[in-house]
Amino acid sequence: MVQRAIEKAGIPTIIVAALPPVVRQTGTPRAVAPLVPMGANMGAPHNVEQQTQILTAALENLVGIQTPGKIVPLPYEYIAKI
Amino acid sequence: MTIVKGLQSEIFVPITPPSVFTPVTKPLKDMVIALATAAGVHCKSDKRFNLAGDFTWRKIPDKTPSDDLMVSHGGYDNSDVNKDINCMFAIDRLHELAKKGFIKGCAPTHVGFMGGGGDVEKFTNETGPEIGEFLKSEGVDGVVMSAG
Structure with missing residues (x-):
């Protein structure tokens, strides 16, 4: 909802989503979906390399995605030990 | 083609809202980037979110050291983000990318709010447009947003 509002205000946005079906349903303009649990969307704690990969991929897809509503899966995975 | 108006599915079908899309007009190296997160991130000095539902939002100055940020959110497991705020709000990583020249710079202020439901009307018609x-x-x- 907020992403759509920012987009409506005239700023391109991308969302990093742990739950891609949810953002599809709510009408995201652009999304990337790494293989992460909700609560670590940007990568594992203190994993600088992974966080950088996810943020970099998000930025590249902000520019790269040309089709509204497209969700790009990312190959970065973090399985939280509970 | 025959079109019959007013027909309705007998099973529940989710409705996706019409698309909104603002095209990007510059390369990344010329873009100033802000972070906006629904993860309930805010400055430690700021007012906590009401965990039962809160449509207010917080400004997060870019200069805030990441150690001075915290999360109050009642809707997900906070244990990772409590160890490292960058799990949901990759502010240190954004600073590094700006320093490298991958992006032009970071916005002077970023945005935190508590997503995951709450008053959807307020988020759509008040909070969202205000943040925008x-x-x-x-x-x-x-x-770059992190949510969902």
């Missing part, structure tokens, strides 16, 4: 106008007034060229 604020980021626009900061001269932001693109926003």
Whole structure:
């Protein structure tokens, strides 16, 4: 909802989503979906390399995605030990 | 083709809202980027979110050291983000990318709110547009969000 509002205000946005079906349903303009649990969307704690990969991929897809509503899966995975 | 108006599915079908899309007009190296997160991130000095539902939002100055940030959110497991705020709000990583010249710079102020439901009407018609106008007034060229 907020992403759509920012987009409506005239700023391109991308969302990093742990739950891609949810953002599809709510009408995201652009999304990337790494293989992460909700609560670590940007990568594992203190994993600088992974966080950088996810943020970099998000930025590249902000520019790269040309089709509204497209969700790009990312190959970065973090399985939280509970 | 025959078109019959007023037909309705007997099973529940989710309705996706019409698309909104603002095209990107610059390369990344010329873009000022803001972060906006629904993860309930805010400055430690700021008011906590009401965990039962809160449509207010917090400004997070870009200069805030990541150790001075915290999360109050009642809707997900906070244990990772309590260890490292960058799990949801990758502010240190954004600073590094700006330093490398991958992006032009970071917005002077970023945005935190508590997503995951709450008053959807308020988020759609008040909070969202307020955040959008604020980021626009900061001269932001693109926003990376973490939510969902």
